[in-house]
Amino acid sequence: MTKIIQIHPDDNVAVVPAETVAGVDLEQRSGDSITASSDIPRNHKVALANLDSGASVVKYGVHIGITTQPVSKGEHVHIHNMTLDEKKEN
DSSP: OEEOBOOSTTOSEEEESSOBOTTOEEEOTTSOEEEOSSOBOTTEEEESSOBOTTOEEEETTEEEEEESSOBOTTOEESTTTEESSOOOOO
């Protein structure tokens, strides 16, 4: 099992510190685990929950972008499915 880095309890993504292949279990700070649903490069983000298209991506307790398509729990989150240039209104 690979431990992932989730700094803030409001985060909906976490950092995967080692290259990970689909099917590997990832241990969250809470002790719960999720399964990587796709390959994830070292130091990239993984979704901690299912995110709809247009959802705010929160890392370190801060909005860092929005999803450009639905993202499943355990999926790699990066420029192919999120953008950094828009702020979601609450």
